[in-house]
Amino acid sequence: MNIVIVESPAKAKTINKYLGASYEVLASFGHVRDLPAKNGSVDPDANFQMIWEVDPKAAGRLNDIAKALKGASRLILATDPDREGEAISWHVLEVMKEKRALKDQKIERVVFNAITKQAVTDAMKAPRQIDGALVDAYMARRALDYLVGFTLSPVLWRKLPGARSAGRVQSVALRLVCDRELEIEKFVPREYWSLVATLTTPRGDSFEARLVGADGKKIQRLDIGSGAEAEDLKKAIEAANFTVSTVEAKPARRNPQAPFTTSTLQQEASRKLGFAPAHTMRIAQRLYEGIDIGGETTGLITYMRTDGVQIDGSAITQARKVIGEDYGNAYVPDAPRQYQTKAKNAQEAHEAIRPTDLSRRPAEMRRRLDPDQAKLYELIWIRTIASQMESAELERTTVDIAAKAGSRVLELRASGQVIKFDGFLALYQEGRDDEEDEDSRRLPAMSEGEALKRQALAVTQHFTEPPPRFSEASLVKRMEELGIGRPSTYASILQVLKDRGYVKLEKKRLHGEDKGRVVVAFLENFFSRYVEYDFTAALEEQLDRISNNEISWQQVLQDFWTGFIGAVNDIKDLRVAEVLDALDDMLGPHIYPARADGGDIRQCPTCGTGRLNLKAGKFGAFVGCSNYPECRYTRPLAADSEASADRVLGKDPETDLDVTVKAGRFGPYIQLGEQKDYPEDEKPKRAGIPKNMSPGDMELELALKLLSLPREIGKHPETGQPITAGIGRFGPFVRHEKTYASLEAGDEVFDIGLNRAVTLIAEKIAKGPSGRRFGADPGKPLGEHPSLGGVAVKNGRYGAYVTAGGVNATIPSDKTPETITLAEAIALIDERAAKGGGKPKRAAKKAAPKKAAAKTASKTATKAADPDAPKPAKKAASKKAAAKPKSDAVSKARAPVASAAKTSAAKPTAPKTPAKKSAGKARG
Template identity: 85%
Template sequence: MNLVIVESPAKAKTINKYLGSSYEVLASFGHVRDLPAKNGSVDPDANFQMIWEIDPKAAGRLNDIAKALKGADKLILATDPDREGEAISWHVLEVLKQKRALKDQKVERVVFNAITKQSVTEAMQHPREIDGALVDAYMARRALDYLVGFTLSPVLWRKLPGARSAGRVQSVALRLVCDREMEIEKFVAREYWSLIATLTTPRGDAFEARLVGADGKKIQRLDIGTGAEAEDFKQAIETANFNVSSVEAKPARRNPYAPFTTSTLQQEASRKLGFAPAHTMRIAQRLYEGIDIGGETTGLITYMRTDGVQIDPSAITQARKVIAEDYGSAYVPDSPRQYQAKAKNAQEAHEAIRPTDLSRRPSEVNKRLDSDQARLYELIWVRTVASQMESAEMERTTVDIEAKAGSRVLELRATGQVVKFDGFLAAYQEGRDDDSEDEDSRRLPAMSENEALKREALAVTQHFTEPPPRFSEASLVKRMEELGIGRPSTYASILQVLKDRGYVKLEKKRLHGEDKGRVVIAFLESFFARYVEYDFTAALEEKLDRISNNEISWQQVLRDFWTDFIGAVNDIKELRVAQVLDVLDEMLGPHIYAPREDGGDPRQCPSCGTGRLNLKAGKFGAFVGCSNYPECRHTRPLAADGGGADADRVLGLDPDTGFEVAVKSGRFGPYIQLGDAKDYAEGEKPKRAGIPKGTSPSDVELDVALRLLALPREVGKHPETGEPIKAGIGRFGPYVQHEKTYASLEAGDDVHNIGLNRAVTLIAEKIAKGPSKRRFGADPGKPLGDHPSLGPVAVKAGRYGAYVTAGGVNATIPNDKTQDTITLPEAIALIDERAAKGGGAKAKKKAPAKKAAAKSDAKPAKKAAAKKPKAEGAAASPARAPVKAKTSTTKPKAAAAKPKSPAKKSAAKNG
């Protein structure tokens, strides 16, 4: 028997069917180990030795794999064909070695680009060893992200209270958004005028021509800057005689677009389908893992994390056949088209994203998919087919017109384009980031030189230049790829982190830099400028690529980075918070202090009139306050036009009940309410709905509120039990529920639109992972590390929200932080602040001790003596033993595995 390891249970089930009874396929459920979220997990002084810790959720699955391995002849690691997939295989292998589960079994690594029977079977026939260079590149990237996060975030936290953590790549992406905000604020509109004449030929055909020159000088778009200049040209045109001076028609060709990469798929799905990158990747994952077709689960697309644009020759042949059948032989080029990736390195060096079988046309497959899956599959299918179609043939025409008005000679120009043969455009045309039309897309009437023209109308229009547009998710992904920031497979998570941290918000499909994000970027640009430079980040990505090509040592890359980085961190440690705020106050001045209408000092306090406004830092972030504090307590949000949460406002009437629908503010945040107490029977409370995390109350309108009030909704009936599956929003976020099983929605899932297939998958995965620990006792929480004096720190989900705890001191996590992203330094700061205010179990125990001391001196001494052994016993109690045991288990073995390159060592042993 052969044991095969993949990531997901869906893949395991499908691949097991393909391989038959002589194989057992188990899922690792993604990564099984990671760096513990505490200081010391990467040690720069020990050649960047890394301590790996087994994920508690993965421990049981690894035990199952180890048991299954006992009766196996061969271990086949078949995780995804990218760096992350290579790393998962390496982690699984290292854990099995630590458990001494490997005996004489042969270890093989196989990769397949599509989950089809043919691809999987062929992969099994071509095994290889684990690629040590890919694992090295993974470790270097993981260590870099860890070192930046655990070194820079505490500095950010101490010097800028209320700020969130800073990531290596996320910070650079955030800078793009914030720099654009700065450009918009500094932008000064410029007036300009355009003159467009409507002319007709002797045959009566009308067209438009723009003024482009006068008296031998060219007129550019912004050259006519005043109404007086425009009026002067208008008078001349109105008295002019028009003749065609030249007609130039040039043939042109437009070639089709390359097949999708991860980046271009995210961009196009955002533009054409309105999908967030995270949503696109989640749907693509489902299409890759497969759906049931004819009783067999089959992958519909190839692997969706790729930089490659080439496709398999057999797929090209199939595409040419489909084109001939669906569009005609004229649309099939003489020879197949070959594409070359622009990226210097193909991190995922395999095919572009394409359908696994192009004969599965969207119209045939769509009935087996939910709406979003069907739309994305069709987009991928059409793009792939179009990439192998004939070029579009155009004719671009430029007509120059001479207008004589007395002694003045003006020049007008008309442009147009005619499609002679549509070619690939018959199937596909790429979307645009804006709503503008191609100015050359107009068709011009037939004209000849020296032909007289007649003016029918003249449009003289005033314009003002506009600031550069804010990034959409698609245009930000495109810009990051152009700059070489990050990797396409990480773009979706980068954008999600920025939104989750409240650094940016998505409004009308555009990314707006939030105040807290702008403060963080101002801090980084002021004190860590090098590390948020686009060129520096791109150069670091190139070094990581060179590691994966086995060209340089991963430790050397880390060493070069760390030497300068830790020096910059040490330089700022001596700065006081006030000094940091002064620098940020100056840098963010144009954003914080808008010019006053009366021309007065924008920093003058509006309350006392004598104080000066300046930047201050509080528990929940930066704000603007008066220099005369505490005599003057004037404060306001960071932005000059910043308002409140726009809560307690009526949105409209519910069409079913006629009750008012309103946004209200409550003890635990804003919410939506239907009607008032007077609208309900005695003792009955008004219906309420929470506002989803990441949604601003000011963005909630009536239609959104009604959809939230309609939750939970029934998604459909479970295909096996016939019982309903419901979707709703609970205290832990959006979920789907079937009988007693609740499964949280993942990033990109929409509680209002989630389909039955997706809901069934989430329920099945939740059941496969086993019951929640909360069902059998108190939530143990997620360990973060150790407090300097209070012991282990954990983050837990409480009745009234998430909180952190250590040594009996509980501290609520502020609204601008999340249970999943809060770091150890942030948690320690919250716990210390809570303890200083007298919070926690320890503070409560002190009062009885004082009371007892007042009664007698001897009695408390006896009590204290009696309690002392108990306290010592508690310190060594079994509650903390598992943590110590786990650390001691992983640390020495991880250290022993890395004298040089762990990946290379494991690959050598398996050779």
């Protein structure tokens, strides 16, 4: 029996059919091991020795593979043909060695670029060994991402409250978006005018010509800068006689684009189909894994993560055949087209993305696929066929026209083109982010010396526009041009930026959010080298050199770590106030707009004496008054937020007070009246704006409803106590005494009735505080805390929280139970423990447990304040390790022995800061 390992069960099922009864194909379900999400998983002091941990979800599948290997003659590792696929095969093999499941079995690695019977059977005939250089490149990339994340993110949390995390490549992508925001804000519009005449030939054909010269001087696009200049030229054109000076026609050729790579597929699917990159990749994965055709699952496209633009010779032959059948021999070029990649740092030489069988026309496949799959398949098919079609032949025509008005001579120009032979344009034309230029217009026939007549004259005022914000497609294109990231990472990078709230997508354009801009400003101030485009691209080149076996992966990591940990050490003693002052200066143009009256841009608009400056709170950075707490003026960062902070919606009919939309440090809210309308000891009535509502869309009627909350629905029929309805941190709810019940779909907080409210309260009581009918909520496990044991996410009476070893920490509003990571949970638990909170009350009754708890809290506080604090002595660590039962879950990466690293005195060390000192500085 031969055991074959692939990633997905869909592939396993298909390939099993291809190979027959002597093969058993099993799925790993992707990666089976990863670095544990805790400090120490990569040890720079031990030559970057790495600890790998088996994913609990993969343990059962690995056991199945180990069992299947008993009596098997071969283990064939057939994961995807890229760096990640090579790593999965290596991980599976390493786990099998740890389990001692391998005896005399022959171990082979095979790769195929498409899931078709021919591709799979051919691959089985050409096995190889696991490519160690590719595995090294994977480990270097994974270690880099880990070291940056687990070293930089805690610094970010301590020095910039409210920030979430920073990744190696994501931070650079975020900088691209935020730099564009800065360009837009600094942009000063410039006025210019254009004059376009509609002229007619003697035969009555009309066309447009633009003014390009006057009195012997060329006129560029921005040269006519005022209405007075435009009016002067208008009068001259209106009085002029027009004659054709020259007619120049030049032949031109337009060649087709190369077949799709991962990047170009994402860009074109975004432009033409409106698909987000992540959605495009999900559909492409499905097309790659295949559909049922004639009772057999067959892959429809080749592997979709690639930099390569070349395609197999047999596919080229088939494409030329299809072109001849569908369009005629005139559209088949004399020689097949060959393409070479132009992308920086192109990865392994994979084939471009193409259909596995070009005879499967899109019209035929449409009935077998869902709408989005059909659209993407058609796009890939068309692009592949077009790439092998004949070039388009064009004729570009330029007509210069003399306009004489007395002593003045003006020059106008008309340009256009004629398609003599459409070639590949008969099938496909690449989408563009900008509009087509006027050269695509077709001009009527004209000859030199021919008189023309003016039919109309358009004199138009324009203003230059700032550079456009990135679309997802244009950001992917820019990242590829700069050599940042890899095809397989673009979609996930964009998704992470959106999930963290660093950017938002509006009208298909990426906007840098305040949270993201503060993170970028922080990194540019204190870690500038690591968000430089050239540095990141150069690091990608180093990683590719590793995959080519040209350089040691440990050397690349050492070169990076030495400078990086030095930068971390440089900032560790900075107080939060110093960090905020630096960011305040850098973000000044964004934070403080020029005032219409020319006054001090930092003067507090409320008290008039305080100065505005950048502050940080639990929910992130905001602008506040220096006279706090006497003056409580706050607003978000955005320079335009102050103008929109106080928007009067109208009058409250009952009190005749203004109802205003305001922007505060915790988000937008509704306020009734101002402080002057209330007694000194009473604050104005306020209501938060729910997350699913936009402040810009807020109207008076809705605002009054929000201000009416919480409202009393009625008295509970059994207790006689009131039941109220309101909107809280987790959405709309009803409340009776101490019981809160969330409203369900179809319930409306403003008009829910008493009977329905009583039912919801009764159901909540029946379920218990945890929301479960039977037993306590076990929560969702996240992993292990370094000292407190298992970490879990739970839903409590007052909202979601994370817990470990009896220490409970509330999940802040900028995170959710579904998205919070183990590292973030550990940080919250450690912060809670450091404050002496979270322990069960009964623990306080006994002195010894209390002391132990304090000791544990102290340890975890040290861990929180300094994730790279000195580790316990090696001897103690060894004892601890020896005390643990043997497990297949954890193993060390293939790296030089740790003792070799110890001999190097030049090895950098992690920052060592006492917990109390760090905590004090964080508060500063």
